[in-house]
Amino acid sequence: MANHWLMKSEPDxxxxxxxxxxxxxxxxxxxxxxxxxxxxxxxxxDLAFFYHSNxxxxxxxxxxxxREAYPDPTDTAGRFVMVDVEPVQxxxxxxxxxxxxxxxxxxxxxxxxxxxxxxxPVSAPHWALICKLGxxxxxx
DNA sequence: GCCAACGTTGGC
DNA sequence: GCCAACGTTGGC
Numbered sequence: 001m002a003n004h005w006l007m008k009s010e011p012d013x014x015x016x017x018x019x020x021x022x023x024x025x026x027x028x029x030x031x032x033x034x035x036x037x038x039x040x041x042x043x044x045x046d047l048a049f050f051y052h053s054n055x056x057x058x059x060x061x062x063x064x065x066x067r068e069a070y071p072d073p074t075d076t077a078g079r080f081v082m083v084d085v086e087p088v089q090x091x092x093x094x095x096x097x098x099x100x101x102x103x104x105x106x107x108x109x110x111x112x113x114x115x116x117x118x119x120x121p122v123s124a125p126h127w128a129l130i131c132k133l134g135x136x137x138x139x140x
Numbered sequence: 141g142c143c144a145a146c147g148t149t150g151g152c
Numbered sequence: 153g154c155c156a157a158c159g160t161t162g163g164c
Contacts, residue, residue, distance in 0.1 A: 053149085053150060054149090054150060054151080057150085116148080
């Protein structure tokens with residue numbers, strides 16, 4: 001069973017629309033050790049929610065890990081890693097942070113508990129619930 | 141090794 | 153624009 005994740009990006013820096021256009025991207029620039037540990041735990045084929053922080057504050061789509069962690073060339077010290085991701089599908093209805101906060105079952109999700117972490121795991125029940133809120137009949 | 145100061149993230 | 157959370161830095 002593949003793991004599920006949530007990855008944040010400010011749409012000003014890199015948006016879901018840009019990922020759709022690029023078809024694939026290097027998820028570089030992570031400079032937090034806990035986030036880096038999560039990147040290292042990812043396997044090819046794992047799925048991740050794509051969350052827009054600051055602007056939107058909503059889960060907008062689902063992407064797939066296309067390459068496992070390898071050194072991030074933008075980190076000159078060579079300490080951090082990145083993965084490659086590719087888009088799978090958008091959510092028919094984006095799921096906002098406010099919606100997730102209003103849902104008692106999501107009270108302990110990393111997105112709310114640890115608001116500054118940019119890459120975090122999502123449990124299978126949370127994954128299924130957010131997919132449902134997003135208008136998907138069946139969670140991928 | 142402690143802790144205050146400072147910087148960054150991200151929600152509001 | 154403000155502020156809370158939290159990670160990092162640097163003086164001691």
